Amino acid sequence: MNKDNSKNTSVRSNNQASTMNNVAASQPDVLIVGAGLFGLTMAERLVHNSGKKVLLIDKRNHLGGNCYSEFDAETGIECHKYGAHLFHTSDERVWQYVNRFTKFTNYVHKVYTTHNDEVFPLPINLSTINQFFHAAYTPDEAKVKIAEQAASAPAEPQNLAEQGISLIGQPLFDAFIKNYTTKQWQTPAEELSPDIIKRLPVRYNYDNRYFNNKYEGLPVDGYAAWFDNIVKSCQSSLEIRLETDYFTDPAIQKLRAAKILTIFTGPIDQFYQYQFGELKWRSLDLQKEVLDVSDFQGCPVMNYADLEPKYTRIHEFKHFHPERQNSQPSNNLDDSNNYKDARSDDYNENDNTNHHNSAETSSNLMSSRQPWLRDGRNYYAENSGKSVIVREYSKTWHRGEEPYYPVNTADDREKLAQYQALGRAEANVIFGGRLGEYAYYDMDKTIASALACYDSLKTKLN
């Protein structure tokens, strides 16, 4: 872990806390557990739209939950600590909302996969199909071919295997999905939800954009700067306490006893002491390596479709930000169109109020938010002979490890229904986010869920 950056985050948050003793001295109106995107969005809405004093805690030492990234000290390359995170959405409300806190690059995500020592483009598109079958099918010919190969799948697929075969036919499923999914989920595709595979588009043209969404990109100054901007916008109405566990911190126990309104974004089964049993998660082992090569694999993400190697994919972070190679110290924060006033409910594109404290000088902001530009030098470009990769291994989750992906078998869904019934009966606790709802949410869905949660809460609060 890059100690410098975690220290900066922590220091910023401690500064935040020290200017917010008002909140700490008097009891906050709302306690939010978890400073991931769900918690941050709820905090921002509750402060700006309902005028609440919010205490936001996280057991980790940084904001942003699993979306957090930090800049590698040796190379200046931004590394996504909990696996690569690419922002993409077609939800206008979410897009307007996130653009209040950060500008996005024009990055378009492309992924390749290696099968039998050959590289194919993903998602499955006409190029993949023609390369795989050594053919030159037109779109209509390919549709006919895949339909023949998908004939064995039922009309209403009940699991990932049936869904996969119905989408791309048996041979492509066996090559690109079956073994990758086994490696990734350690659960047979027959026991997994069909929804998992519906995320991947199948295209009968040569478009190999990974996502189908209207908008995509990466936060220009990195994820941490995005989250800091949310916190800064809340000023003294928001107190952040990091390295604070909801279940063990003595001060938080007092707030629990006082039955303070709580938004809980940790695991719902843990909240209820696993009384109906554990919900199943998949965890990850992310092995980082700094290499003395300028370009290791030529693309941001290479999947490995076969059972060997054991890792599912390799991320090479420098490919997420090619624009930084030629970046000059400039201050995009002075661009008043970038950071809109989040207080209003309708996110008017013409509203160009800037969130940033005008007292902060642009150079201070620039150096803290663009850590690849250090001492007037482009550290990222100077280290262009190096690269950072992460090999991603999937593993079964055990208590105490990071829960990443809900496995969501029928047994899990039964347990979840029992926990949710308890949750609905709570007078002062709301469960949200991917851990609280046990949901496979992308970032935009997490934010949309938080905005909807706030919408249903606000009438009760105001």
Ligand code: FAD
């Ligand atoms: P989290 O980010 O998990 O935040 C929850 C927070 O609660 C954590 O910080 C945790 O420390 C804290 N917490 C838990 N228990 C306690 C406790 N007892 N006390 C205090 N704090 C506690 N989405 C995309 O849109 N694009 C992507 O490319 C993408 N890639 C992903 C890759 C991986 C490997 C994973 C796992 C997810 C990916 N996602 C992606 C999804 C994205 O990470 C989620 O949508 C988002 O992080 C959910 O935010 P959240 O606030 O619900 O949860």
Ligand code: UDP
């Ligand atoms: N998948 C696959 N082969 C691939 C890519 C994806 O079998 O090369 C399947 C796999 O089951 C995975 C699902 O499609 O869990 C969704 O893929 P995505 O890339 O969206 O997964 P994530 O990035 O969320 O891990």
